[in-house]
Amino acid sequence: MGRRPTRDRRPLSARDKKEERAGFAFLSPWLVGLFVITIGPMAASLYLSFTDYSFLDSPEWIGLENYQRLFSDTRFHQAIGVTFRYVIVSVPLQLVVALLVAIVLDRGIRGLALYRSAFYLPSLIGGSVAIAILWRQIFGADGLVNWALALIGIEGRSWIANPDTALGTLIVLNVWTFGAPMIIFLAGLRQIPAMYYEAAGVDGAGVLRRFWNVTVPILTPIIFFNLILQLIGAFQAFTQAFIISGGSGAPSDSTLFYTLYLYMEGFGNFSMGYASAMAWVLVVIIGAFTLINFIASKYWVFYDD
Amino acid sequence: MYPTRRHVLTGGTAAALVATLASCRSSGDSDGSPTVDYAWWSSPENDAAILAAIEKFEADHPEVTLEGEATPWDGYWDKLATMSAGGNPPDLIQMSERYLLEYGQREALADLRSVDDIDLSNFDEETLRLGESSDGVLYGIPGGLSTFVLAANVDLFAQAGVDLPDDTTWTWSDFYEISAALADSGIVGAGYGIGIESLHPWLRQHGETMYNADGTAAGFSVEVLTSYLEHLLTLQENGGPTADQVSEDAAVPAEAGLFGTGEQGMDWAYSSTLGDLAPAADAEMRLLCIPSQTGKAAEAGMYLKGSAFHSLSAHSDPEPQAAAGQFIDFMINSADIVQEFGMFFGVPPNPDVVDAIAPDLTPMDQHVLEFVDELRENLTTDTPGPSPSGAGNVQGIFERDVLDMLYGRGTASETAEKILEAVNNELG
Numbered sequence: 001m002g003r004r005p006t007r008d009r010r011p012l013s014a015r016d017k018k019e020e021r022a023g024f025a026f027l028s029p030w031l032v033g034l035f036v037i038t039i040g041p042m043a044a045s046l047y048l049s050f051t052d053y054s055f056l057d058s059p060e061w062i063g064l065e066n067y068q069r070l071f072s073d074t075r076f077h078q079a080i081g082v083t084f085r086y087v088i089v090s091v092p093l094q095l096v097v098a099l100l101v102a103i104v105l106d107r108g109i110r111g112l113a114l115y116r117s118a119f120y121l122p123s124l125i126g127g128s129v130a131i132a133i134l135w136r137q138i139f140g141a142d143g144l145v146n147w148a149l150a151l152i153g154i155e156g157r158s159w160i161a162n163p164d165t166a167l168g169t170l171i172v173l174n175v176w177t178f179g180a181p182m183i184i185f186l187a188g189l190r191q192i193p194a195m196y197y198e199a200a201g202v203d204g205a206g207v208l209r210r211f212w213n214v215t216v217p218i219l220t221p222i223i224f225f226n227l228i229l230q231l232i233g234a235f236q237a238f239t240q241a242f243i244i245s246g247g248s249g250a251p252s253d254s255t256l257f258y259t260l261y262l263y264m265e266g267f268g269n270f271s272m273g274y275a276s277a278m279a280w281v282l283v284v285i286i287g288a289f290t291l292i293n294f295i296a297s298k299y300w301v302f303y304d305d
Numbered sequence: 306m307y308p309t310r311r312h313v314l315t316g317g318t319a320a321a322l323v324a325t326l327a328s329c330r331s332s333g334d335s336d337g338s339p340t341v342d343y344a345w346w347s348s349p350e351n352d353a354a355i356l357a358a359i360e361k362f363e364a365d366h367p368e369v370t371l372e373g374e375a376t377p378w379d380g381y382w383d384k385l386a387t388m389s390a391g392g393n394p395p396d397l398i399q400m401s402e403r404y405l406l407e408y409g410q411r412e413a414l415a416d417l418r419s420v421d422d423i424d425l426s427n428f429d430e431e432t433l434r435l436g437e438s439s440d441g442v443l444y445g446i447p448g449g450l451s452t453f454v455l456a457a458n459v460d461l462f463a464q465a466g467v468d469l470p471d472d473t474t475w476t477w478s479d480f481y482e483i484s485a486a487l488a489d490s491g492i493v494g495a496g497y498g499i500g501i502e503s504l505h506p507w508l509r510q511h512g513e514t515m516y517n518a519d520g521t522a523a524g525f526s527v528e529v530l531t532s533y534l535e536h537l538l539t540l541q542e543n544g545g546p547t548a549d550q551v552s553e554d555a556a557v558p559a560e561a562g563l564f565g566t567g568e569q570g571m572d573w574a575y576s577s578t579l580g581d582l583a584p585a586a587d588a589e590m591r592l593l594c595i596p597s598q599t600g601k602a603a604e605a606g607m608y609l610k611g612s613a614f615h616s617l618s619a620h621s622d623p624e625p626q627a628a629a630g631q632f633i634d635f636m637i638n639s640a641d642i643v644q645e646f647g648m649f650f651g652v653p654p655n656p657d658v659v660d661a662i663a664p665d666l667t668p669m670d671q672h673v674l675e676f677v678d679e680l681r682e683n684l685t686t687d688t689p690g691p692s693p694s695g696a697g698n699v700q701g702i703f704e705r706d707v708l709d710m711l712y713g714r715g716t717a718s719e720t721a722e723k724i725l726e727a728v729n730n731e732l733g
Contacts, residue, residue: 056411161552
């Protein structure tokens with residue numbers, strides 16, 4: 001967040017203009033992508049959010065009706081509740097696990113590259129169909145978890161089928177895919193100069209003290225970066241719930257993520273206008289959360305420059 | 306590095322997982338060699354039979370090219386909606402009863418009576434009504450007929466020492482008693498059949514219907530719905546599966562569920578699925594008429610249901626549409642083709658074709674055939690037309706709210722209020 005240099009507004013010479021054109025020419029693949037794949041559809045969805053659009057008929061302008069409907073739609077409220085619970089529990093948990101594993105790996109153990117890859121692996125398969133099967137094997141009535149519980153004499157139940165615990169299994173899944181933030185933490189840890197630790201050691205700081213007073217403060221920009229990324233990702237979580245619940249938010253809407261409901265309304269229920277309105281509300285929610293975090297970051301993020 | 310965002314994207318593609326079975330061929334236009342795009346929901350048996358049918362048809366009509374695209378059920382409807390919205394629907398569409406009017410009333414489907422070459426002379430009124438709108442437009446022809454009834458695992462009955470009921474006279478209290486007796490032998494008694502298909506006969510038994518006449522609201526009262534939910538709770542006390550078991554069952558294919566693996570004595574099923582369920586459970590199975598209030602099977606409110614409808618897009622060019630019409634005719638009237646499918650979609654609706662293929666059917670399929678034939682003669686309930694627009698989500702509402710009730714999170718009457726409101730929201 002450096003200061004932006006003031007721009008010099010002198011008129012462009014012919015050569016400058018030519019260079020400018022060349023610049024845009026080089027940018028064009030990206031610009032085409034931006035306008036055709038991002039901004040165009042976004043504008044279309046903003047328009048559609050004010051219409052009744054069933055996919056098969058042409059859209060019909062209904063003003064704010066879609067947005068008003070959100071207030072009385074109990075399933076939408078359920079989706080909001082599920083999503084917030086998921087975000088609030090899984091994001092901090094995932095960051096803590098990622099940081100702890102990164103610290104362990106940063107100790108310079110042998111075969112670091114192997115471990116790093118092994119821990120990253122779940123992030124690659126976290127959204128695949130194989131996970132749906134694996135998760136049933138682990139959290140089903142006859143799954144691995146209950147097998148382990150039976151060894152110590154506890155009779156488990158079907159964690160994935162029960163509406164009280166189904167969301168928990170998805171949170172565990174998200175925490176398990178901590179590879180990406182871990183890699184970023186690891187890179188951040190590598191950049192902390194050893195002399196800080198040495199100085200702290202000379203002053204008599206123990207392991208915990210060094211962690212809280214050296215590692216954490218220097219790492220705050222990285223933590224902040226990971227927090228924002230994971231927060232946005234968690235709000236948009238879709239794949240895991242879609243695959244594990246078979247696209248229905250089952251059991252009993254307990255895994256009905258925001259995006260899953262949006263998708264069901266749009267593609268299952270032919271309510272594209274309503275789904276578009278939901279998408280824009282989600283944009284506002286994510287934007288608000290990000291903004292709040294940026295404001296709050298002034299009080300806890302420490303930039304060492 | 307934005308891995309989370311990438312997740313979302315790869316997830317999207319995984320969701321739209323599509324098996325394109327036919328290789329790409331150059332598409333001929335109006336030069337007398339039409340290319341017909343054909344979409345269906347896939348399963349291994351289905352795909353093999355349809356591809357064989359396509360091959361036979363193309364051998365007979367060398368000028369026509371059929372390009373098939375098979376998509377699993379869940380993704381199929383998303384894909385069909387997207388293709389339709391993009392103005393590029395397939396010419397030939399496999400339709401479900403649930404979505405027939407959704408598409409038909411938005412003028413996405415052609416009236417099959419207006420298409421030449423589809424010979425309907427062997428189809429009775431009842432059969433055609435399954436794919437017809439209330440104003441008589443024929444949007445689809447069923448690939449098979451089935452009925453939603455009870456299936457009994459005969460081997461488990463024997464092991465439990467329980468006699469098979471006389472299904473022409475049994476009542477609901479017999480049903481609970483038998484379920485409880487089966488459960489005493491350490492298995493699950495009878496399943497709930499949660500949803501539209503088992504509610505339908507219950508409503509008939511109480512003189513009500515699923516939807517009102519113009520399809521804009523539920524046709525049943527909160528009292529009768531409450532009685533249905535209380536019936537489910539009674540079954541829960543009498544050998545029905547636990548809520549956890551219901552929830553786990555819902556997530557796996559029928560062949561992998563409790564009944565399909567021989568751990569449950571009775572379950573609700575489409576008659577057409579018995580041919581797959583019996584070998585999966587490695588047991589002898591029988592279809593049973595639904596219990597009634599009065600002890601008369603004719604008053605049990607059973608009805609016929611069409612499956613795997615053949616429909617044509619209303620937006621095709623004339624040549625592909627005509628060729629697609631010929632293909633439908635082939636699929637419903639050629640014994641040679643229907644042979645490929647056997648009873649996979651239920652009893653073929655053309656009686657002449659049934660006579661031709663009957664001798665080669667497995668004993669289980671012959672049992673299903675006899676059952677449905679007998680039922681057809683004794684049906685006292687009018688065959689309902691296709692479900693109204695917006696009905697596609699109704700089954701989901703039942704699954705969600707009834708499961709909650711089975712978990713003890715609401716009484717029958719609270720749940721009934723909730724379901725009724727949700728159903729009316731969908732239809733309104």
